[in-house]
Amino acid sequence: PPTEPSAHDYLSRMGPVCHEKSVCLPEETQTNINLMDVFNFVDLLPAKNGEEPTMQFLLEIVEILTNYVRKTFDRSTKVLDFHHPHQLLEGMEGFNLELSDQPESLEQILVDCRDTLKYGVRTGHPRFFNQLSTGLDIVGLAGEWLTSTANTNMFTYEIAPVFVLMEQLTLKKMREIIGWPDGEGDGIFSPGGAISNMYSVMIARYKFFPEVKTKGMTAAPRLVLFTSEHSHYSIKKASAALGFGTENLILLNTDKRGRVIPADLEAKVIEAKQKGYVPMFVNATAGTTVYGAFDPINEIADICEKYNMWLHVDGAWGGGLLMSRKHRHKLNGVERANSVTWNPHKMMGVPLQCSAVLVRERGLLTGCNSMCAGYLFQPDKQYDITYDTGDKAIQCGRHVDIFKFWLMWKAKGTVGFEQHIDKCLDLSAYLYDKIKNREGFEMVFDGEHTNVCFWYTPPSLRSLPDGDERRERLHKVAPKIKAMMMESGTTMVGYQPQGNKVNFFRMVISNPAATRSDIDFLIEEIERLGHDL
Template structure:
């Protein structure tokens, strides 16, 4: 066995990438090299889930750029040997952030699902494109199966529904606006915006900024996105407003699970209004869509079946590795109609199989990464019930944190009501602030607390949580749970750590 290891090392040390496949006789070397990579990845994975492991080993950009202990990002013209590449891989992981760590609370996407990971490894080995059935027969059909399942969960019948995997929820949201515009004004595709009225879109002031980004990209203009205040009755009066201003209202984006608060817009009320006014109703459920997998929580999305389109990112609440986002459209065949250009040189209609499976012309991309397989494999592995228990647990963690905070005087909840999703927003009050009365003076000091704690937290690297201001609220922490590795003890740890780092501020 020792001889074998020596032999392997000899292969790795003295060889370069040109000694790997497809070079003749390099099968063994290629296997060994990839096995060494896998050993690094497996070691990383096992370490990741250990609470004694740091979440990150922070360095400033200039430090990483200067090179750390032999790790240099610079590229030379000369090839490196395989051993150096293994070192580089180890270092890349070392200086990165362990987003799967049980104490990483920083993003809506976290965790590292082993089945999903296996799915990604296979996807990259298959190295193909969601372009035509010809080169992706299995993945194209899997996409159909998975999207159908998701549409069933929205409550859409078998006669309706279409969809596509997108590179992120922002692109999904962009699709929804594109489709809505085409629905009302199909001539826009060939003639452009100058041939149609000035459009107005509606969304809540807490919706994701991608709705505005879509308006900027599509030529509608961000000023024509009318932000409806939250916690008021929704769209009606602004719709009248838009008409007064000579705008043509056509689109509403409701949010199921806002980014910061995890709030759900009242979908049925919004659907009523959209029906009455003939508006396209989109639901941005990028974050909240996962709750459809839970019998306990899906009630929060009641009315989603009445939407015209839905964004739902399995890479968020469902814990699928990045990137896995979808856009679902109720009108069958409409993605194709809206986006096709029928470039015959890419999508030959005279092929010998059913070319309706060539999905390339449904998209605004062309080539498209295979994002479906990892989700398909996870679904096989867990079933609905597996996703359900995973998601329920994340919301239980949120409730646990909420209950803890409610009873403490050194923390202040941003909302007194129970979280609807797994977001819990709060301030920490250092000792020096605890006796100040609420108001401008305290707010000014409080605004600086979260950034200071976060800076120290990243330097020490034991946990990670995000913060932000919102509206008239100064910087507060937002804790989110989407990692199935997180336990109550991690929630306890987070609060202790905030206190430890912030107590004396």
Template sequence: MATLASKCVGKWGTAALSMGLVGRGSWRWGTVGRSRGPGDRARSDQMGVLQFLIVVSKWRQPPVTKLAGTVTVDFQATAGNWCSTGGLQLVCWLLVDNQQMNLGRWVMGDIDQQDMVPNKKSIVLVDGVVLNGPTTDAKAGEKFVEEACKLIMEEVVLKATDVNEKVCEWQPPEQLKQLLDLEMRDTGEPRDRLLKLCQDVIRFSVKTNHPRFFNQLYAGLDYYSLAARFMTEALNPSVYTYEVSPVFLLVEEAVLKKMIEFIGWKEGDGIFNPGGSVSNMYAMNLARYKYCPDIKEKGLFGLPRLILFTSAECHYSMKKAASFLGIGTQNVCFVETDGRGKMIPEELEKQIWQARKEGTTPFLVCATSGTTVLGAFDPLDEIADICERHGLWLHVDASWGGSALMSRKHRRLLHGIHRADSVAWNPHKMLMAGIQCCALLVKDKSDLLKKCYSAKASYLFQQDKFYDVSYDTGDKSIQCSRRPDAFKFWMTWKALGTLGLEERVNRALALSRYLVEEIKKREGFKLLMEPEYANICFWYIPPSLRKMEEGPEFWEKLNLVAPAIKERMMKKGSLMLGYQTHRGKVNFFRQVVISPQVSREDMDFLLDEIDLLGRDM
């Protein structure tokens, strides 16, 4: 039994409604029908208990009330106190194992005249699941998407990019769990509740598109990339075969070709993948496969001890890749760097000779163009000379610094990159293509990627298709399902052009130079070193430490300053800035300029705010 009380609002005004499920009628699963009275019970072998959903609405008006409950299949609906002006409809749905099927509608005008308008088709059940028609409410879904998109536009695209708004609204984890209502229940939440949840998610998320978010190597909002992401999320493609993803495969091919040109290769190959860490792993495995193709089928058994070399300032993903691939972290040799964080070529060659002397087998050198902390660029030409002498694969991790290739003024930072065998480059960083957008580019054009990674899945990569199967590129990826990440970068590139992307890089580095000069002018600020790229590393020295000698006690106390200021700025929500220790240096700030929304005023604010938050320490 169930009772529904509600209000019906329409052009005729407001009236109280009530409905009771009483007596005994019957609904048959195989056919739609109704008994004539409580005592006239129709018989069926398929009677049982079902969930039901009741929708009460004005005739030809959108539903105003929904109620879910449980009732036996056989029932009779009686109604009283219905609105006398205009008909009402009671739409009954079967819900069997959450599968929804419209049985028909009761048309309620005069309560003495009830009629049943049956569906044309009988209900088809298989294992208790209704198979007739779609099981989703398309209109409700479309309405939710429309309202959610409006919320995104207002709260993320407009409000979150406003410099007068907070970068973040900090909450401790346990409190945030309660504020978000993370519990997933047996029944779905109503639309208004879902929209409120969306609003809360936006409210308590860090606004990485805010002009004063400087915390990571990505920031800002590119409108064209965002629109591209909306499209790909709605289309939900997977990029592996031309038949299911024709547009996005061609887009990826075009983008990879252009990136290869900027590296300086006449031809090459590549693949977009989820992150620079994955690109580095791809490259490490490719280098090993090139050295020993049998490893793909025979595995590590019988191989000599393989050794790789990388900068002491390299990304931590090199160790992870060595571990994941079974090479082992003890077989990663870290080459010493100079005072600016660049690999020392002479030290590299010494280590290679030493490894050979010990009976191990060098196979890979990984150089870095744009280190994570200092933004250093390894001397690629000298490293390439060494690799050629020793027959080693040269991989360049340009995940961060690769975007400098777009600038005629700054591409000199990567001089010699054309001599690399593979390059990792992340357009989602400096070029703001949106996370994730990362490419591994390979000089080899002999299908090395495909030879290394292919599994020839017969249900995807049939060779007797009616089109050119060379466009089915998915077999050169370690993934099966793969996002169309190249499309975001392509859309931005189409919108801005190469010159627009070049200007984006030039402006970011110009703002970085402005900040460096301001740091030099201001009391209480000290550069760690002159930057080579967009990474500005500096200390803030509060007044209480400015007259102290730079001995052990000074550095011990200074080590506490950056974390304390970071806590204050996050709780205030005024800006976000990263800090870290690094190779014996106590905690310092690392500021990175990326977004074109950032202005000179934001650089001034950053220094003013740090001084404001830390002057009493």
């Protein structure tokens, strides 16, 4: 047997319970077994006699995690402790990211876990506004812990009976909320909104040109897709990946609020047809990434019906508003869509990842993706195999994303999600009102979602006349403030340019922990950091 790592190392990793070799031997000790196998085996598994140290290890992990959760919600802690890549790579106070051939002790593993959290970003912190997905719902977190403990796969009812049914019932509920009669249709949870959007393009193509599945894109005429110039870049990624080509994705003009102008869609459809191309797919966004704009779905649906095009609604960000009686009108017409992307992991505060694509017509998802793998989807199983979902997916194995969402829905009820949505929109109204007339702030638009976009102009720039110099200098303000924010670790908010607009802040509110005082803090922090720029 190899001499390193020594059996002693393994022993010392496992604590006192394992010091007696005979105690640690698993049931099979017949042949060819060496000490390393035995102790490694004990390390891996709570075998009968190794149970206690293993459980002790898990409980120490839980201690680390619950401390982290407590601190995450404590406003006196930082959102992050920023370090540059080279600093972390060089090893912060003994935190060594490199992998080695020899095992570490379990004590060191616990230290690694603490360090991993220490140098990370607290996305659940009440002052973390950097992404569309923020917050840390405790029931959702419990759901994720259970999911990883169950460690199974969504592809068959056989090995995920409960989760498969939960997914089916939840998707039906979502379709009812969209407004499809009796919640009929189909759908699947996918690894994020980009993949959900990709599904929609694939299914649309299968609906109109099913022969592409077998013969490829050359079997179809030149197909054209349409989406807003403000839409998410995943539509462009799908056009490239699926073989349409990004040039065949036509970008639509928007109004001041970032909403698609329906007349522009119709004009571009007609233009494409005149060139002999086939307009096939329109994506209407419900809640654009930067502006939070809602495209006018009904007017777009009219055009889609007139020209026989597939209507997809990308509600990755705005779909959550369907849960609110007060705000769901912003998605009026969504029931006319052929497919909808809706990410509970964004506006509804479900932990990452949780994204659904919903399809109005049953059968398309399977027709499009089915390859009938014999080793997984045996037709001669003893149960009703229509519950096996794997052949609908472009994936084979599929992570269980449903449980945390289902559990949160149980815990909150539909009304709980509604309250959360309404509260976030109230907070964004509060922010808008707070800064629309505040000195040094300028709004980019008057929006409909929790996106509030604004420029902060430091005193030194305020007297400059409009023009290139002012624009160039203003363009540098947001990145500078953001960098200082991250260095000081007090709060985080996104920024970007858009079209001909120089860098501005994009505030988004989806964090259930956020209150008005956090909004106040953010604004004062921007003023504090930016005052002398």
